[in-house]
Amino acid sequence: MPKVKPVVSLFSQCINCICRFKIYNIPVNAELSNPHSIEQRTDIKSDINPFPTIPTVLLESIIKSLSNHKYLLTKTVTKHFNFEFLITAELQKLIIPSWYHYNYDKFLNFSLKLEKLQVLVLQNSNIDNSCLKIIGTWCKNLRVLNVHDCNRLTDTGIEWLVLEPNELCKTLQELMVICPAVTKRGIKMALQNCPALQIVENEHTFDVLVEEAQSAAQAQPHKFTSFAHLYIRSAGVYTSGQLGSVVRYCPSLVDIYIEIKTGLTDTDLFCLTSLKNLHTLKFIRHQSGSNRKEITFDKGLAPVLKVIGNSLKVLYLVYFEFIDIWTVVKFCPNLMSLTFDNHCQSLSALSENEIIQLRHEKGRGYFQDLKILGGGFNLSNDILFGLLSCPLVENIYISHCDALTDDLLREVVANGFLKNLQIVCLESCHSLTKQGLDALVMNDNLLKQIRFLFCEKVTKNNVHDWHEIAKNKNWELFIDFKNFGIANITLDA
Numbered sequence: 202m203p204k205v206k207p208v209v210s211l212f213s214q215c216i217n218c219i220c221r222f223k224i225y226n227i228p229v230n231a232e233l234s235n236p237h238s239i240e241q242r243t244d245i246k247s248d249i250n251p252f253p254t255i256p257t258v259l260l261e262s263i264i265k266s267l268s269n270h271k272y273l274l275t276k277t278v279t280k281h282f283n284f285e286f287l288i289t290a291e292l293q294k295l296i297i298p299s300w301y302h303y304n305y306d307k308f309l310n311f312s313l314k315l316e317k318l319q320v321l322v323l324q325n326s327n328i329d330n331s332c333l334k335i336i337g338t339w340c341k342n343l344r345v346l347n348v349h350d351c352n353r354l355t356d357t358g359i360e361w362l363v364l365e366p367n368e369l370c371k372t373l374q375e376l377m378v379i380c381p382a383v384t385k386r387g388i389k390m391a392l393q394n395c396p397a398l399q400i401v402e403n404e405h406t407f408d409v410l411v412e413e414a415q416s417a418a419q420a421q422p423h424k425f426t427s428f429a430h431l432y433i434r435s436a437g438v439y440t441s442g443q444l445g446s447v448v449r450y451c452p453s454l455v456d457i458y459i460e461i462k463t464g465l466t467d468t469d470l471f472c473l474t475s476l477k478n479l480h481t482l483k484f485i486r487h488q489s490g491s492n493r494k495e496i497t498f499d500k501g502l503a504p505v506l507k508v509i510g511n512s513l514k515v516l517y518l519v520y521f522e523f524i525d526i527w528t529v530v531k532f533c534p535n536l537m538s539l540t541f542d543n544h545c546q547s548l549s550a551l552s553e554n555e556i557i558q559l560r561h562e563k564g565r566g567y568f569q570d571l572k573i574l575g576g577g578f579n580l581s582n583d584i585l586f587g588l589l590s591c592p593l594v595e596n597i598y599i600s601h602c603d604a605l606t607d608d609l610l611r612e613v614v615a616n617g618f619l620k621n622l623q624i625v626c627l628e629s630c631h632s633l634t635k636q637g638l639d640a641l642v643m644n645d646n647l648l649k650q651i652r653f654l655f656c657e658k659v660t661k662n663n664v665h666d667w668h669e670i671a672k673n674k675n676w677e678l679f680i681d682f683k684n685f686g687i688a689n690i691t692l693d694a
Contacts, residue, residue: 203642203646203647203648203649203671203676203677203678204647204649204676204677205674205675205676205677206675206676206677206694207677212262216259216262216263216266217266219263220263220266220267250286251286252286252287252289253289257289257291257292257293260287260289260291260292261292261293261294261295263287264287264292264294264295264296265296267284267287267298268296268297268298268299268322284297284298284301288314288315289314290314290315290316290317291317292314292315292317292318293317293318293319293320294318294319294320295315295318295320295321295322296320296322297321297322297323297326299324299325299326312332312335312336312339312340315339315340316339316340316341316342317342318340318342318343319342319343319344319345320343320344320345321336321340321343321345321346321347322345322347323346323347323348323351324347324348324349324350324351324377325349325350325351326348326351327351327353328348328351328353328354329353329354329358330353330354330355330357330358330361331358331361332358333348333354333358333359333361333362334358334361334362334365336362336369337361337362337363337365337367337369337370338365338367340369341367341368341369341372342368342372343369343372343373344372344373344374344375345374345375345377346373346375346376346377346378347375347377348377348378348380349377349378349379349380349402350379350380351380352380352381352382353382354378354380354382354383355380355382355383355387356382356383356384356386356387356390358383358387359378359383359387359388359390359391360387360390362391363390363391363394363395364390364394369395370394370395370396371395371396371397372397373395373397373398374397374398374399374400374427375398375399375400375401376391376395376398376400376401376402377400377402378391378401378402378403379402379403379404383403383405384405385405385408385409388401388403388405388406388409389409389412389413392406392409392410392413392425393413396425396427397427398427398428399427399428399429399430400428400429400430402432404434404436406431406432407431407432407433407434407443407447408437410425410428410431410447410450410451411443411446411447413425413450414446414447414449414450414451415446417450418446424449424450424451424452425450425451426451426452426453427453428451428453428454429451429453429454429455429456430454430455430456431447431451431454431456431457431458432458432460433457433458433459433460433462434460434462435460435461435462435463435487436462437462438462438463438464439462439463439464439465439469440464441464441466441468441469442469443469444465444469444470444472444473445469445472448472448473448475448476449472449475452475452476453478454476454479455478455479455480455481456479456480456481456515457473457476457479457481457482457483458481458483458485459483459484459485459520460485460486460487461484461485461486461487461495461496461520462495463495464495465495465496466495466496466501467496467497467500467501468501469496470496470501470502470504470505471504471505473505473509474504474505474508474509476509477509477512478512479509479512479513480512480513480514480515481513481514481515481517482513482515482516482517483515483516483517484496484502484517484518484519484520484521485517485519485520486519486520496520497521498518498521498523498524498525498528498548499525499548499549499550502518502521502524503525503528503532503548503550504550506528506529506532506533506550507532507550510529510531510532510533510534511532511533511534511535512535513533513535513536514535514536514537514538514570515536515537515538516529516533516536516538516539516540517538517540518539518540518541518542519540519541519542519575521541521542522542522543523542523543523544523545523548524541524542524543524544524545524548525544525545525546525547525548525549525550525551526541526544526567526580526584526588527546527549527551527556527559528548528549528550528551529541530559530563530567530568531550531551531555531559532550534568534569535568535570536568536570536571537570537571537572537573538571538572538573538574539568539571539573539574539575539576540573540574540575540576540598541575541576542576542578543578543579544576544578544579544580544581544584545579560583563587565586565587565590565616565618566587566590566591566592566618567587567588567590567591568588568591569591569592569593570593571588571591571593571594572593572594572595572596572621573594573595573596574588574589574591574594574596574597574598574599575597575598575599575600576588576598576599576600576602577598577599577600577601577602577605577628577630578600578601578602580602580604581604582604582606582609584604585602585604585605585609586609586612586613589613589618589619590613590616590618591618592618592620592621593621594618594619594621594622595621595622595623595624595647596622596623596624596625597622597624597625597626598626598628599626599627599628599630600627600628600629600630601628601629601630602630602632603630603631603632604632605627605630605632605633606632606633606637607632607633607634607636607637607638607640608637609637610633610637610638610640610641611637611640614640614641614644615640619641619644619646620645620646620647621646621647622641622646622647622648623646623647623648623649623650624648624649624650624651625641625648625650625651625652626651626652626654627651627652627653627654627656627659628654628655628656629654629655629656630656631656631657631658632658633656633658633659634658634659635658635659635660635663635666638659638663642667642670643670648678649677649678649679650678650679650680650681651678651679651680651681652680652681652682652683653680653681653682653683653684654683655683655684655685656684657684659682659684661682661684661687661690664680664682664690664692665690665692667680668680668692668694671694672694675694676694677694678693678694679691679692679693679694680692680693680694
């Protein structure tokens with residue numbers, strides 16, 4: 202059964218209370234008995250500011266809570282909470298809430314205090330290029346800068362951030378800068394002037410790395426050894442060999458996300474075999490199209506997995522219409538996350554005898570470290586059982602899977618599996634009924650969230666029954682239900 206709701210800690214209650222305060226700047230000589238004498242000021246050095254005496258770890262928790270809580274989007278909070286009170290010279294992580302609107306002068310006021318800052322998030326804010334110049338000047342120890350969706354930023358801002366001689370260029374490791382006016386020119390300046398960069402999130406990053414790799418090959422050969430995270434977006438046309446040149450230029454890549462581009466072929470993928478420490482490999486189908494013919498599983502990906510599959514922790518394969526699960530089980534034994542659409546054994550890199558031997562060796566529970574599983578469709582009963590029997594699985598998404606029946610689910614639970622399950626999403630699984638799902642919902646597990654999307658035999662009455670049980674037993678359980686012709690139901694016990 203799901204766990205009983207935990208008692209909210211005193212720490213969390215205090216944080217929540219603080220976040221609801223109407224924090225004014227009150228002059229020291231104000232007559233507090235007269236409410237009309239209370240006036241708002243913008244002086245962040247006011248003597249009534251209580252926050253500088255609070256330990257930094259608590260301040261960062263308050264800031265995080267302010268950035269996350271939905272209730273803070275109300276006009277009352279955004280009008281009365283003076284966020285600048287929380288900013289001290291000791292902060293190492295600062296996430297500015299999107300509701301906090303500030304001008305250049307305000308930003309200048311608190312940026313002067315941020316020399317120890319390591320993480321700065323200004324996503325979806327109204328900062329302009331001059332603010333990036335301030336960051337480059339004062340944030341001398343910054344490791345992570347997130348300015349996604351800041352529409353006033355341009356290449357000039359990136360230039361001011363990195364071209365002036367400053368300490369930030371030596372320390373900056375992650376730059377998230379998906380902004381409409383930041384072009385290849387800005388990304389090139391960042392990559393050329395910040396040698397410690399590991400991640401640059403922008404639609405032009407791959408194209409800039411291709412140019413840098415080609416320039417490095419023609420001039421004195423050198424490598425960008427710090428760069429670890431590569432996202433290839435589908436925009437533009439791919440030229441054969443580009444991926445290989447980037448992989449040679451960035452030999453320390455750990456995470457690769459490929460939104461398949463026109464022109465990418467099976468042959469291009471083989472260059473990935475040189476990345477012996479690759480942890481994440483994702484092949485993403487772009488939303489604007491459904492073409493899955495650029496690369497194939499059996500001729501393109503399987504030979505790569507045979508060489509480097511042992512190092513992979515995350516494998517996301519929804520681009521491929523079909524994959525062979527046995528190839529993945531054999532070559533990627535250390536996966537913690539696996540997502541795919543359809544299984545087709547005819548694509549296997551293994552012989553029939555090798556598959557039989559593998560079935561015998563693995564028994565139940567194909568991956569000992571797997572925590573996230575997504576798949577379904579045409580899986581057989583035995584393969585689905587083997588995937589659901591992975592001992593550490595926490596998060597499951599199963600779609601259009603006729604093999605997921607009441608009997609199979611009861612058998613999995615009866616054999617002591619799914620003990621660590623926390624999140625379940627079932628979509629169009631039409632063989633399941635309340636009888637099978639009772640075994641899951643009432644089982645001794647860590648279940649916190651379950652979603653039913655268009656499962657024909659799961660009814661709204663079933664959902665209300667589970668919700669009533671969860672309320673009566675004080676379980677921490679969220680249930681979401683959607684079906685044709687029925688209003689959506691969302692219940693939180």
